[in-house]
Amino acid sequence: MMPRPTPANDIRPRFVVAVTAVRWLSEGTFEIRLERPVGFKFLPGQKISFVDGALRRDYTLLGPVDAPELALCVRHVPDGLFSPRLSRARIGDRFQITAPFGYFTLKTSGRPAVFVATGTGIAPFVAFANAGARGFDLLHGVRTPAELYYRDLLFTAARRYIPCVSAAAGDGEIGPEGFAGRVDRFLSTQYPDGAYDFFLCGRIQMIRDVTRLIDARFSGSRVFIEAYD
Ligand SMILES: Cc1cc2nc3c(=O)[nH]c(=O)nc-3n(C[C@H](O)[C@H](O)[C@H](O)COP(=O)(O)OP(=O)(O)OC[C@H]3O[C@@H](n4cnc5c(N)ncnc54)[C@H](O)[C@@H]3O)c2cc1C
Structure with missing residues (x-):
């Protein structure tokens, strides 16, 4: 298994991106959209991290992979350190994210x-x-x-x-x-x-x-x- 990157050893490129939309899907969960950095490519099932100093939280990209914006589905954890910040985000607020990563991608075989x-x-x-x-x-x-x-x-x-x-x-x-x-x-x-x-x-x-x-x-x-x- 690959070691999980920490803020200290994570050398993946980072981007500062602005929020473009926040839409509540239910009382406790929202979809948030972000600007898509130039050249940002990902596979279905990959995720990004938000990084703020030592704080780091991962969220899975919803796709489509060729969409003009990045989309995430986030649960608001009321006593959480980071998801409430995302839930209060306004259009234009900026966050630092990493390049996409992860191996939870679709691997097909003969099995259902x-x-x-x-x-x-x-x-x-x-x-x-x-x-x-x-x-x-x-x-x-x-x-x-x-x-x-x-x-x-x-x-x-x-x-x-x-x-x-x-x-x-x-x-x-x-x-x-x-x-x-x-x-x-x-x-x-x-x-x-x-x-x-x-x-x-x-x-x-x-x-x-x-x-x-x-x-x-x-x-x-x-x-x-x-x-x-
Ligand atoms: C690989 C990966 C991908 C992820 N993708 C997503 C995603 O697409 N969407 C998403 O919403 N989250 C996702 N998460 C979870 C996300 O990274 C955060 O852990 C979550 O948003 C809570 O962060 P927080 O700082 O708000 O709460 P924290 O300060 O980390 O936690 C506060 C308290 O809430 C509890 N808690 C943490 N997560 C939840 C939860 N989901 N429900 C209820 N209680 C919880 C903790 O145990 C703790 O007691 C992913 C996590 C990983 C590791």
């Missing part, structure tokens, strides 16, 4: 691809869909249906789009494919046995739970992970 996200962990899968990925199964674990960001894009791109909603939802709110419960419970009770390419992104607890389940139920699968905390 299964994407599993919690919350804003949906971001790399939006990037994959924006880059033309189709025919995958996608489980999006959220607390309420209002957090099913990018639902239309993902519903169209996926073979099966399965919202997994953990808090009680009203009739019809999660659709016929929806599941009332967490992603690990859907996989353990509803998903057919087999060998898959799993891509997991979001909170570390989900990644631990689902990885254990894959070991137990889907042996022979490949697993790629991106932990957000």
Whole structure:
């Protein structure tokens, strides 16, 4: 595994970019757009870091890779050090970001691809869909249906789009494919046995739970992970 860069040893190019738009997607999550530096190229699934002195926070680029601006989907963590600053950003505010990096990119094989996200962990899968990925199964674990960001894009791109909603939802709110419960419970009770390419992104607890389940139920699968905390 590559060592994770720290502000002290990170020699990747940096750019100062201005905010071009902030749009709230739900009560706690927003999409923020930034100027795209000249020559800034990235692969679907890669991320950038915001850097401010010793503070550094990573966010996944949503794409499309040829869009004129950079777009990110960010959860506002109320007691967080950095996400509240981003949430209050005004058009024209400037931030320092790194060049894109990371290896959580789409690697296809003969096996069916299964994407599993919690919350804003949906971001790399939006990037994959924006880059033309189709025919995958996608489980999006959220607390309420209002957090099913990018639902239309993902519903169209996926073979099966399965919202997994953990808090009680009203009739019809999660659709016929929806599941009332967490992603690990859907996989353990509803998903057919087999060998898959799993891509997991979001909170570390989900990644631990689902990885254990894959070991137990889907042996022979490949697993790629991106932990957000
Ligand atoms: C590779 C990578 C990619 C990431 N991509 C994204 C992304 O696309 N979108 C995104 O929103 N975040 C993403 N994150 C998480 C992001 O980097 C920050 O950790 C997050 O925004 C919290 O930063 P903060 O400074 O506001 O909170 P901090 O000051 O770091 O944390 C404050 C408290 O909040 C808790 N906390 C941290 N994150 C969350 C969370 N998501 N939900 C609830 N509580 C939390 C912490 O455990 C801590 O107790 C990514 C992380 C990594 C490592």
